[in-house]
Amino acid sequence: MKLTILGCYAATPRTFTNPTSQILEIKNRLFLIDCGEGTQVQLRKNKIKFSKINHIFISHLHGDHFFGLIGIVSTFTLLGRTTDLHIYGPVGIKEIILLQLRLANSWTNYSLYFHELESNDSEVVFEDEKVIVKTIPLKHRIYTNGFLFQEKPDKRKLNIDAVKSFEIEECYYQNIKNGKDIVLDDGRIIENSKLTFDPVPAKNYAFCSDTVYDETIVSLINNIDVLYHESTFLESEGLLARKTMHSTAKEAAIIALKANVKQLVLGHYSTRYENIKLFKEEAETIFPEVALADDGVVFEF
Amino acid sequence: MKLTILGCYAATPRTFTNPTSQILEIKNRLFLIDCGEGTQVQLRKNKIKFSKINHIFISHLHGDHFFGLIGIVSTFTLLGRTTDLHIYGPVGIKEIILLQLRLANSWTNYSLYFHELESNDSEVVFEDEKVIVKTIPLKHRIYTNGFLFQEKPDKRKLNIDAVKSFEIEECYYQNIKNGKDIVLDDGRIIENSKLTFDPVPAKNYAFCSDTVYDETIVSLINNIDVLYHESTFLESEGLLARKTMHSTAKEAAIIALKANVKQLVLGHYSTRYENIKLFKEEAETIFPEVALADDGVVFEF
DSSP states (O other): OEEEEEEOBSSSOOSSOOOSEEEEEETTEEEEEEEOTTHHHHHHHTTOOGGGEEEEEOOOSSHHHHTTHHHHHHHHHHTTOOSOEEEEEETTHHHHHHHHHHHTTOOOSSOEEEEEEOOSSOOEEEEOSSEEEEEEEEOSSSOEEEEEEEEOOOOOEEOHHHHHHTTOOGGGHHHHHTTOOEEOTTSOEEOGGGTEEOOOOOOEEEEEOSOOOOGGGGGGSTTOSEEEEEOOBOGGGHHHHHHHTOOBHHHHHHHHHHHTOSEEEEEOBOTTOSOTHHHHHHHHTTOSOEEEOOTTOEEEO | OEEEEEEOBSSSOOSSOOOSEEEEEETTEEEEEEEOTTHHHHHHHTTOOGGGEEEEEOOOSSHHHHTTHHHHHHHHHHTTOOSOEEEEEETTHHHHHHHHHHHTTOOOSSOEEEEEEOOSSOOEEEEOSSEEEEEEEEOSSSOEEEEEEEEOOOOOEEOHHHHHHTTOOGGGHHHHHTTOOEEOTTSOEEOGGGTEEOOOOOOEEEEEOSOOOOGGGGGGSTTOSEEEEEOOBOGGGHHHHHHHTOOBHHHHHHHHHHHTOSEEEEEOBOTTOSOTHHHHHHHHTTOSOEEEOOTTOEEEO
16 A cells, blocks of 8 residues: 655645545555545646546545545546546535536536535445455544555465476466465365465555544454554644544544554644654554654555 | 736646646735636745635536645635635535544534636626636536626825815815715815826636637636736647637637737646746737746746
């Protein structure tokens, strides 16, 4: 997986910082997560191929997470897109986009599918042969979801030397990759583990923004590889965090610790802070593996 | 008048160019004209004081002229604005903005007044003691207006030496500034022109974008100081200009010539052209006083 942070600051876009947007690349699929104003310019700056984006996930309808969506939908048309585009987000997102297309008398050249979300339980919103995406219901001032992106396990890799040494015919290779044991002509059973190598472990990534500290998400993100969790504030502004239903860096770290994730990535910093290193320092008092998102930063895992 | 070009390129925002937006400063008033995506960042880059913008004029509901509006409306709230904001634009603009505020459950702290336009005749949309703004109905693919900004003439300036030489009492000064002649105690009539200097001539500026070549606007912009007229294309793409209801640089120059304006400013360039100097060269074959808008350029007149 490759995660490109297009923007990770709260509230308004500024000269050198951008509101929330990320590109997650999994097995040659590009998923766009949230889409603050200016996201399409950030895509250009980060040399992301527009045409490879087929699925856009919007956490909630606060402007710093979706005001750039209508611009991208329109730009796709100007770029001559013909591939389907799927948008996943709260109820109302379809009305906002279609109203603007209608008033501009500028319909898309491509098919636009809206998957409006309203459940308060985690649900599968996307699935193909390689990837599955589930919602992570969050607690914020308006209806909000995080998203859990999970690779499906690859098939087992054929140990070609072992297979040949047993003189197994090619027509059985697919069964072996699928994990099956093999019965030889002389009746011997060869266990699959002797004929294959373990595949690269499937990875998973959770995006959780915006949310107040909420332990109910822990069971949904247990043991995952990377958790992006919002940390709008430091504990010194803890009261403000609770009032606005955001989290502090310390609270994000507690969630990471309880969920036993491998890596915590912090983001959605309030623009009041000049030095984002303070977020890392605060979180590291609770949880050791902390990285800071910043606009243009790329994580590979 | 001081005109700051925040963006002047057609269609999509790009890494180094911005869609249409301008700030016109007249007698300490700031008028925002059109508001493509990213306008609020361009305001910051050009060090324009957000709090001084009280009136926003939107020509039409194509995205490159208004997708930045909802972001500015929201940012004003985050900045703690309390002053009224007036938005002038086509019918539908109110529904778009209010729908997004409602779904975000984020109403403004300040009063937001929409002045929805639907007339096909020129009308006064704003007037105070110093400035008057009228629509310039344009012909484009959807309902579109340009805007004519006119300073009202200043009062005449008192020639204090002349006034004293006639021993005129101060209580008459206001009448003299208002252009009145004075009758002295001995019955002599002193003409106003002997007691005053001419004021600085009132200036006017017309913004015309987007539009196909349309001579009917000439009578509305006759003899004005500065005309910003769109030139999306060069004549080499004239067929495309007519098909998409845009103008070429040559057509913009013909309008400037027919209207006898003092200065033509070109803008709204298609991003297909790498060298915008070609627009100036084409227009100058018709009309001598041509300037090129570009992002960040300031005109004072």
